Amino acid sequence: MTSARPIAHAAQNPDGSWRNPHDLAAHLSDVGDKAAKFAARFGMDLARLAGLWHDLGKYRPKFQNYIRHASGFERENAHIEGMEHRVEHSAAGALHAMDTLGELQGRLLAYLIAGHHAGLPDWNGGPASLYQRMDNARREGHLDEVLAAAPPNHILDANGLKPSTRPKGKAQELHLWLRMLFSCLVDADFLDTEAYMEPDRATLRAGYPSIGELLDRFTDHMARLRGDAPATAVNAVRDRVLTQCIERAREDRGNCLFSLTVPTGGGKTLASLAFALNHAKAHGKQRVIYVIPYLSIIEQTAGVFRQVFGEEVVIEHHSHLDPDKEDRSSRLAAENWDAPIIVTTNVQFFESLHAARTSRCRKLHNIVDSVVILDEAQLLPPEWLDPCLAAIRALATHYGVTFVLCTATQPAFRPREVNSNRFAGLSDVRELMQGGPHVEAPEALYEALKRVRVHWPTTLAPQDWDTVAQRIANHPQALIIVNRKNHARALAEKLPGALYLTTNLCGAHRAERIDEIRLRLAANRERAQAGLPVCSLHVVSTQLIEAGVDVDFPVVFRSLAGLDAIAQAAGRCNREGRLERGEVQVFVPPEPAPPGLLLKAEQATRELLALDAEPALSPEMFDRFSRLLLAKVNTCDKANICRLLTPGNKLEFRFREAADKFRLIDNEGLPVIVRWGESPALIDRLDAGKIDRRLLRKLQRYTVNVHPDCLRRLLDQGDVRETLPGLYVQANDLIYDETFGFLGCEQGASLFAAQDLVI
DSSP: OOOOSOEEEOOBOTTSOBOOOEEHHHHHHHHHHHHHHHTTTTOHHHHHHHHHHTTGGGGSHHHHHHHHHHHOTTGGGSOOTTTTSOOOOSHHHHHHHHHHHOHHHHHHHHHHHHTTTTOOOBSSSSTTSHHHHHHHHHHHTHHHHHHHTOOOHHHHSGGGOOOOOOOSSOGGGHHHHHHHHHHHHHHHHHHHHHHHHOHHHHGGGOOOOOHHHHHHHHHHHHHHHHHHSOOOHHHHHHHHHHHHHHHHHHHSOSSOEEEEEOOTTSOHHHHHHHHHHHHHHHHTOOEEEEEESOHHHHHHHHHHHHHHHOTTTEEEOSTTOOGGGOOHHHHHHHHHTOSSEEEEEHHHHHHHTTOOSHHHHTTGGGGTTEEEEEETGGGSOGGGHHHHHHHHHHHHHHSOOEEEEEESSOOOOSOEEETTEEEOOOOSEEETTSSOSSOSOHHHHHHHTOOEEEEOOSOOSOOOHHHHHHHHHTOSEEEEEOSSHHHHHHHHTTSTTOEEESTTSOHHHHHHHHHHHHHHHHHHHHHHHTTOOOOOEEEEEOGGGTTTOOOOBSEEEEESOOHHHHHHHHTTBSTTOOSSOEEEEEEOOSSOOOTTHHHHHHHHHHHHHHHOSSOOSSHHHHHHHHHHHHHHOSOSOTTOHHHHTOOTTTTOOBHHHHHHHOOSSOOOOEEEEOOOTTHHHHHHHHHTTOOOHHHHHHHHTTEEEEOHHHHHHHHHHTSEEEEETTEEEEOOGGGEETTTEEOSOOOOSOSSOGGGSOO
16 A cells, blocks of 8 residues: 555554554644534634644654554655654644744644653753744754645645734743643644544543533432431431532532531531532533542542442552553543543642643643632642632633532631732632521531540650550540651550551552451441441551541540641541540650651640640631641742742743643652562562563552662562562561561651552
């Protein structure tokens, strides 16, 4: 088969025959149409031009020779001299945009076109910068070669299209607008290429139920749940919260910022979902995106949603997802978030909004016209608040996104002065539990759901672990939450039979242990109902159990910490209101929290205790605590991300530098695959060279993060081996323990590893 017309791609059929090549002009037109459709709300004309011109460089004779030779299609007719490397094909379209549209619009499009494979570039600063690439391509005559090949006029001049779209927002919001257009381009390019290269794969991307259908499923599920729920005071409050969320969703206009302030155990997860679905149906939103801080609860939340909607609707997007829970459709939906229900993480959501790579930016246009629920909003890192809240403001103002800040301990995000600097924060946030017919104010909920008695320390002098252990031993069932992993180990060793829960356990091990805790709690409830004494159950954990892990203990001990953490700990006590009052005991450990944000939070609580010996777990007190904590943070933009992404008059963005620096968590650790559960068999497959994406995804559930200094020591000792470059595996069976997990590095400085906040 021969083809004189320029081609974009070439592929073989399953029987080895060559299918008709992908016509280049058709590819450019189709990508332009798709990109324009995706950008209908914010830049249809510019997206169309980006699609029409993104692969203009493929008209170069050098590229046409390359694709025929590299693919094997017409290899015998290709001039193969110098074809050992890929041929630059994105710079010519970027040059054409600058020549055709002028310095302003042309340069904006050039970022998108030049970056559609390699990612959004910086303007200057090395050979990969946009300026350097354009300069090289101009000198080497890339665009001249394209024009000499005479592409169709409807491609080159876009049928006379003159873009009239103006950028969305202010100068500091321009980067997000460009990322949205970039997302439209790269998703359109991926989808059109996939339709040619893998048509069977492309057919899996359709057929999701509508928001209206999902709302019907949710309504039916909640009717069954309400019918089966016992008539308790806690369930009555949950019902009021749910009803008010549904009614407020119908009343209020779209494109807004909301907060949902409900005490732990008040039914926030399903109530926020009820608001989101009703709001989406009433205001034409396309999907619901549920954003969660912790790995320890993301699978739990996704599991709840699957019970409501079915397996095929809910897409989890995080790096530790068990491949056994995936199918081909869900993997595809995670690439571009085109499913109606997405469950993801703070790291994935906010880092994507500041990303440069195509794979991370591809999904962004599907955030437009959605409802985003930020679960446990107080856990947004204070040192990154400025860029995170700026993104929220821009999405709500310009892209039709409704946000719900969902938490029991609502942070103080109001605009104000902080340390003589202006904190832009969020304004006009409307509380769903304020002024409604079912709940007049969040304070009323806190009073109605008061299920615990908090015992604050009478002195802030530290207690030793023997004293703390003696206090705990007086209670047959207790959850103990501490600030350091070495504290958890020290205390667990003094409590015979205690269950230990930290990120020293790999993810699969932690999930199994949480299941064991729930089963033993349920068995003890049955024993108590039968009039039998309960079995001893002491669980010693770090903070990972606090945010959303549904366990219910009669007694909780909590190391002195931030007031928000103490409130979250209290949410694991008498959660279902089976007791008149649960007991929360706050104690002062032998040493304070580790330096950094945890220590600052503890210090803020100490300041509150100096003013009030028994601070209430109330919205007013959480607001005071949040303001104290924010005042202790030196900056709310520790890498100057907002400055890097505000281009000035010359549109000199620093996309890649900002993306490299924007990391919601400081991940100093490196993952080590441990030998536990199913992992030894998986490691054998790894050692045998049977490596694929599915295997690596499964192995992620069996990793722990290890500090580089410790890892070097373990490698030198032979306790860990590097099986592939950058891939480390436990070599000594003695360094992973069934009770305490990874024993190779007994460090107390970190509360939870980066693997807990999903990447």
